[in-house]
Amino acid sequence: MSKHDSPNEFDAVLGNQGIATQGSMILGGVEGIKQRLNSHSLQVKLAALEEAINYGTAGLQVLLAYLDDRDLQIQNRVYELLESRSEPFVREHLAKNGIRRYTRHKNRFELFELLGREGTPETVDIMMESLECDPHSSPYKLIDYTLGLVRTSVGEKRIEHYLFNGTQTQRNYAALYFKRLGEMGILTEAVKMGCIDRVQAFSK
Structure with missing residues (x-):
């Protein structure tokens, strides 16, 4: 050279x-x-x-x-x-900030199922926020299912927060969660406070 x-x-x-x-x-x-x-x-x-x-x-x-x-x-x-990364910040980012396109993604179900099983306040936030993110994505059945997977005390407490402080849609899904658990006390309180109506709380 x-x-x-x-x-x-x-x-x-x-x-x-x-x-x-x-x-x-x-x-x-x-x-x-x-x-x-x-x-x-x-x-x-x-x-x-x-x-x-x-x-x-x-x-x-x-x-x-x-x-x-x-x-x-x-x-x-x-x-x-x-899609195959396990880092929580990646999964949460995909679900929260990419929800509009992620609703078409082949692994959407697996992602939200994992979030439900983790049952942290952060993953509950992601699921609840996805209900409001894109009305055209129809994530409702998926969120209904994955919220039902939450079995941690901190996750349940976060869902309770949405029952009393969320949007009407978020309150409805939180009410459904507690109805399935048979938590009539908290539902009665939510009715008294005007967060949900009696049909949402007590219908079969």
């Missing part, structure tokens, strides 16, 4: 130097991925998304930022890359 071919102090090419073109700057790691995601080439973007999954939490955060990309191919690929 001649001295003219060797990198000097003013070169800023890192990562895959074999594809660098004259005058380009290619960075490695997460910053390099972010740079390639600004490319006009769909293939370059897709390749960058594939690489991001290997960078732990920082890479996952990059992927989550592209759930709302205008290109449906980008959105779909991000979902494919994230």
Whole structure:
């Protein structure tokens, strides 16, 4: 290699130097991925998304930022890359912020079932908020089922919060939850406070 071919102090090419073109700057790691995601080439973007999954939490955060990309191919690929991840913040983000598209996703049922079985206040929030997120997604039967999976004391307490403080739809589903548990005392209190009516509370 001649001295003219060797990198000097003013070169800023890192990562895959074999594809660098004259005058380009290619960075490695997460910053390099972010740079390639600004490319006009769909293939370059897709390749960058594939690489991001290997960078732990920082890479996952990059992927989550592209759930709302205008290109449906980008959105779909991000979902494919994230759907099997077990990190709670990924699952919660998919359910809460991606609910409009996630209602069409093949693993929606498995995701919400897992949230119901976890039964934390945060997962109850996700399920309840999904009832209000998109009226065209019809998640009602799914949420009815997955709320019924909540068996933790903290989860039950959070559902009680929605019975008295939620929207009318959220109150209705919270009432159904307690009706199935046979908790007539709390339903009677909710009727007295005007949160639900007697039909919702006591009908068979």
